[in-house]
Amino acid sequence: MINCKEASRLISEQLEHPLSTHKRILLKMHLFLCKACAQVAKQLSSLNELLSKKAKSEEPPLTSCNSHLSDEAKQRMKDQLKKNKT
Amino acid sequence: MSQLSQNTEKPSLNPEQWVDKYGDYLYNFALGRLRNSTNAENAVQETLLAAFQSINSFSGKSTERTWLIGILKHKIIDHFRKNYREKPVTDITGDEQAIDQFFDRTTHLKNSPKSWEFNPSQLLENKEFWGTFQNCLTKLSSNARDAFVLREVEKLDGKEVCKTLNISSSNFWVLLHRARLQLRECLEENWFK
Numbered sequence: 688m689i690n691c692k693e694a695s696r697l698i699s700e701q702l703e704h705p706l707s708t709h710k711r712i713l714l715k716m717h718l719f720l721c722k723a724c725a726q727v728a729k730q731l732s733s734l735n736e737l738l739s740k741k742a743k744s745e746e747p748p749l750t751s752c753n754s755h756l757s758d759e760a761k762q763r764m765k766d767q768l769k770k771n772k773t
Numbered sequence: 774m775s776q777l778s779q780n781t782e783k784p785s786l787n788p789e790q791w792v793d794k795y796g797d798y799l800y801n802f803a804l805g806r807l808r809n810s811t812n813a814e815n816a817v818q819e820t821l822l823a824a825f826q827s828i829n830s831f832s833g834k835s836t837e838r839t840w841l842i843g844i845l846k847h848k849i850i851d852h853f854r855k856n857y858r859e860k861p862v863t864d865i866t867g868d869e870q871a872i873d874q875f876f877d878r879t880t881h882l883k884n885s886p887k888s889w890e891f892n893p894s895q896l897l898e899n900k901e902f903w904g905t906f907q908n909c910l911t912k913l914s915s916n917a918r919d920a921f922v923l924r925e926v927e928k929l930d931g932k933e934v935c936k937t938l939n940i941s942s943s944n945f946w947v948l949l950h951r952a953r954l955q956l957r958e959c960l961e962e963n964w965f966k
């Protein structure tokens with residue numbers, strides 16, 4: 688029987704690639720007996736799904752810094768573009 | 774940002790206008806991933822120059838903004854590749870220890886996880902949730918964060934992430950494991966409570 692730390696490692700690994708039969712059975716047995724890890728597995732796969740959908744959406748994640756380019760930076764970019772135009 | 778139009782017209786042949794129109798949006802996108810304002814600024818500048826040089830590749834099938842974001846993504850990956858080649862990850866003991874912290878001595882999770890009830894399509898649109906998500910990411914180690922962002926936000930293939938971050942696949946898995954456990958806990962404490 689694997690412990691919860693091992694189980695969580697396999698839960699994470701499973702999101703990367705299919706587990707070997709041996710690992711899959713070990714994890715299945717653990718999740719059958721351990722409510723906490725079964726919940727973690729559910730949470731992580733729904734987070735995974737959510738991020739897959741978000742990646743395809745019009746508004747990508749990680750854009751909520753609300754920062755601004757400084758006026759100097761903007762000017763520098765405009766100058767660079769102008770230089771390349773000619 | 775929402776005032777940006779979704780027009781599909783050909784890019785304006787006056788690329789200096791891009792700076793005012795999309796500069797801040799591109800900058801925030803880059804900053805959310807690179808976390809360093811100088812690197813983010815450089816990535817935006819490189820993107821605009823590259824866009825200008827390949828202006829004929831813009832088909833008009835996507836919006837101008839989407840086209841620029843596509844170029845910016847490549848520039849961001851280039852930055853990661855360069856940074857991690859210059860400063861390779863040598864030690865991930867900290868991340869291994871961070872994983873241990875989530876478990877008690879009998880190796881059970883210290884905080885028993887709750888059931889997350891949510892409507893996926895509503896959550897996708899919820900700006901506040903994605904703000905919380907972004908905040909939770911900043912609490913990770915930079916290595917774990919970068920691995921997670923490239924894999925789960927940018928949806929790069931695992932092998933590609935390893936190459937970009939210059940790490941072995943076993944280290945990559947440790948970083949992802951840590952990131953997932955920590956994000957899970959942070960989202961539960963700050964959102965799904």
Ligand SMILES: [Zn+2]
Nearest residue numbers: 691694721724
């Ligand atoms: Zn367990």
